[in-house]
Amino acid sequence: MNITVIGTGYVGLVTGTCLAEVGNDVLCLDVDTAKIAMLNDGRIPIYEPGLEQIAARNVAAGRLRFTSDQREAVRFGAVQFIAVGTPPGEDGSADLQYVLAAARNIGRHMDSRTIVVNKSTVPVGTADAVDAVIREELARRGADVDFAVVSNPEFLKEGAAVEDFMRPDRVIIGADDPQAIACLRSIYSAFVRNHDRLMVMDTRSAELTKYASNAMLATRISFMNELANLADKVGADIERVRVGIGSDPRIGFDFLYAGCGYGGSCFPKDVRALLRTAGDNGVRLGVLEAVDDANEAQKRLLLDKIKARFGNDLKGRRFAMWGLAFKANTNDMRAATSRVVIKGLFDAGARVVGYDPVAMPEARRLFRNDDRLSLADSAMDALRGADALVIVTEWKEFRSPNHAMVRELLRHPVIFDGRNLYDPESVRGYGLEYIGIGRR
Numbered sequence: 001m002n003i004t005v006i007g008t009g010y011v012g013l014v015t016g017t018c019l020a021e022v023g024n025d026v027l028c029l030d031v032d033t034a035k036i037a038m039l040n041d042g043r044i045p046i047y048e049p050g051l052e053q054i055a056a057r058n059v060a061a062g063r064l065r066f067t068s069d070q071r072e073a074v075r076f077g078a079v080q081f082i083a084v085g086t087p088p089g090e091d092g093s094a095d096l097q098y099v100l101a102a103a104r105n106i107g108r109h110m111d112s113r114t115i116v117v118n119k120s121t122v123p124v125g126t127a128d129a130v131d132a133v134i135r136e137e138l139a140r141r142g143a144d145v146d147f148a149v150v151s152n153p154e155f156l157k158e159g160a161a162v163e164d165f166m167r168p169d170r171v172i173i174g175a176d177d178p179q180a181i182a183c184l185r186s187i188y189s190a191f192v193r194n195h196d197r198l199m200v201m202d203t204r205s206a207e208l209t210k211y212a213s214n215a216m217l218a219t220r221i222s223f224m225n226e227l228a229n230l231a232d233k234v235g236a237d238i239e240r241v242r243v244g245i246g247s248d249p250r251i252g253f254d255f256l257y258a259g260c261g262y263g264g265s266c267f268p269k270d271v272r273a274l275l276r277t278a279g280d281n282g283v284r285l286g287v288l289e290a291v292d293d294a295n296e297a298q299k300r301l302l303l304d305k306i307k308a309r310f311g312n313d314l315k316g317r318r319f320a321m322w323g324l325a326f327k328a329n330t331n332d333m334r335a336a337t338s339r340v341v342i343k344g345l346f347d348a349g350a351r352v353v354g355y356d357p358v359a360m361p362e363a364r365r366l367f368r369n370d371d372r373l374s375l376a377d378s379a380m381d382a383l384r385g386a387d388a389l390v391i392v393t394e395w396k397e398f399r400s401p402n403h404a405m406v407r408e409l410l411r412h413p414v415i416f417d418g419r420n421l422y423d424p425e426s427v428r429g430y431g432l433e434y435i436g437i438g439r440r
């Protein structure tokens with residue numbers, strides 16, 4: 001099948017590549033011409049395990065192509081996936097300008113029956129707005145072309161995006177057009193063998209399902225983070241509590257890890273966008289308001305702990321930071337806790353030496369001219385002469401460091417472990433002071 005994917009970010013590039021991998025002919029469109037030039041040059045702009053090899057294979061086979069020619073892209077696919085960004089607007093609502101621009105562009109150029117599939121995370125009612133915009137463009141140019149709009153939210157996680165797309169827990173199709181539903185079923189039959197995992201519903205329920213899913217996961221994390229803060233005070237260990245409650249199958253073990261707050265391009269923005277939708281409809285989501293507040297506080301918790309240990313004035317101090325990305329296996333630093341901690345340390349007069357296996361170019365881009373942040377060639381190099389180590393991201397390579405060497409390289413042998421990577425007792429055995437999140 002000929003498929004167009006609009007937007008070549010984390011979602012669009014993975015979607016396009018995986019659809020090509022199972023035999024579709026895919027043309028990916030992006031308005032960012034530098035990105036398209038890079039992709040046409042065989043380079044992948046994001047770090048996503050496995051993506052580069054699959055993309056190269058499908059480009060070589062002629063099934064995966066990239067363009068910034070809007071007309072060519074719209075006329076290519078019988079199905080058009082919209083996977084552009086929906087960043088937070090000033091008031092927390094999802095900014096739909098990119099989705100609506102993509103829709104307008106489809107209306108402007110389409111010349112045969114088209115199925116428009118929205119993969120971006122969008123507020124309830126956006127499928128109707130996309131439909132209206134396309135209709136408007138068709139009317140403007142006096143064209144009569146049939147189309148259907150489908151809501152198909154994406155649930156992939158960065159760092160595991162290819163795996164998540166190839167073997168999804170579920171595929172949600174929000175649509176009422178039988179031919180569009182049959183077409184989407186056929187596209188996804190390559191990925192979903194168990195038909196119970198493909199769910200068809202109305203567009204509004206599909207749109208809300210995406211926000212509900214992220215809001216539930218964010219709630220679990222904030223709940224555990226608040227309990228961790230209590231554990232700190234009462235002398236309990238949140239890691240033991242996590243195992244204790246997770247073994248109840250009604251609770252389960254996933255997404256129960258306390259830490260220095262959730263970040264990324266999804267949870268923070270989607271929680272706020274859902275709160276906004278609720279507010280606009282006169283509904284109060286009190287639990288979710290608390291989830292967001294708790295996370296804001298949690299992102300500053302490491303700073304509070306550093307100041308409790310070293311004092312409010314950190315002038316002349318230098319901290320080593322392991323991990324800059326918002327989580328492991330990605331170079332993404334959108335809403336990353338590292339950015340809050342770095343900024344807080346700067347404000348208190350300190351400098352930071354950061355290390356991250358893949359996010360350092362992104363950190364360089366974000367902190368361009370600030371010489372208070374330097375970047376080290378290795379995790380151990382970052383420690384040399386630093387006052388203490390602050391761990392912000394749960395990268396595997398930080399899990400079993402040579403603790404004796406860590407102790408030797410640091411000026412003060414203190415570890416602030418924002419991801420609870422270590423067993424406090426064994427770290428203390430090396431003469432290191434261990435400060436985790438909710439550990440005894």
Ligand SMILES: NC(=O)c1ccc[n+]([C@@H]2O[C@H](COP(=O)([O-])OP(=O)(O)OC[C@H]3O[C@@H](n4cnc5c(N)ncnc54)[C@H](O)[C@@H]3O)[C@@H](O)[C@H]2O)c1
Binds near residue numbers: 007009012098265
């Ligand atoms: N990142 C994730 O893990 C993830 C997972 C599930 C859902 N989502 C949702 O998917 C959407 C995309 O997220 P992302 O992280 O891939 O975004 P991204 O910012 O990485 O990529 C978006 C791309 O769209 C391009 N673009 C913008 N307007 C365009 C237009 N009119 N035509 C063509 N291209 C255009 C941009 O240049 C950019 O390359 C968002 O709504 C997000 O909430 C993201």
Ligand SMILES: O=c1ccn([C@@H]2O[C@H](COP(=O)(O)OP(=O)(O)O[C@H]3O[C@H](CO)[C@@H](O)[C@H](O)[C@H]3O)[C@@H](O)[C@H]2O)c(=O)[nH]1
Binds near residue numbers: 155156159255265270
């Ligand atoms: O137990 C946990 C699990 C995660 N996190 C943090 O939560 C954030 C988000 O992690 P994760 O969900 O793995 O990353 P994302 O790639 O942002 O994926 C989420 O957001 C995507 C975009 O909507 C959805 O598609 C995914 O299903 C959803 O998991 C990160 O900062 C993690 O460090 C915790 O603090 N504790």
